[in-house]
Amino acid sequence: MQKTSDVIWQDTQHQQLFRLIDQIKECNVDSSVFKKLNDYAEYHFMLEEQYMETLEYPDRDTHKAAHDKFRRELATMLEEHETYDEDLRQSLSLFLREWLKRHVLGTDKKLERFIMESSVK
Ligand SMILES: [Fe+2]
Ligand SMILES: [Fe+2]
Secondary structure, three states, X not given: XXXXXXXXXXXXXXXXXXXXXXXXXXXXXXXXXXXXXXXXXXXXHHHHHHHHHHOOOOOHHHHHXXXXXXXXXXXXXXXXXXXXXXXXXXXXXXXXXXXXXXHHHXXXXXXXXXXXXXXXX
């Protein structure tokens, strides 16, 4: 994954999210990876949302709604992962990776610029 952000914590956390998403499709995956991904995504989304609140970011409702959609996907996976076979894990991993890539390059990029222009980093 190329460096996509100048806000260091945000970039580091995105890379960790991509790593966890990739682990989902590994053959002898430990099922705890779904819990780790869910927890880490929550930690990351909360932090972005705290920044948005603190900085009174104008697009925060739309951005939070996008996080909520991702939260719902992850919650379902956490509930149902024990029934998944390898094919399904592969396609879910791909789906999450595409979703996150779009979010990072679009929605998060706008927030990143806003954070860079503010005094809080
Ligand atoms: Fe975000
Ligand atoms: Fe993000």
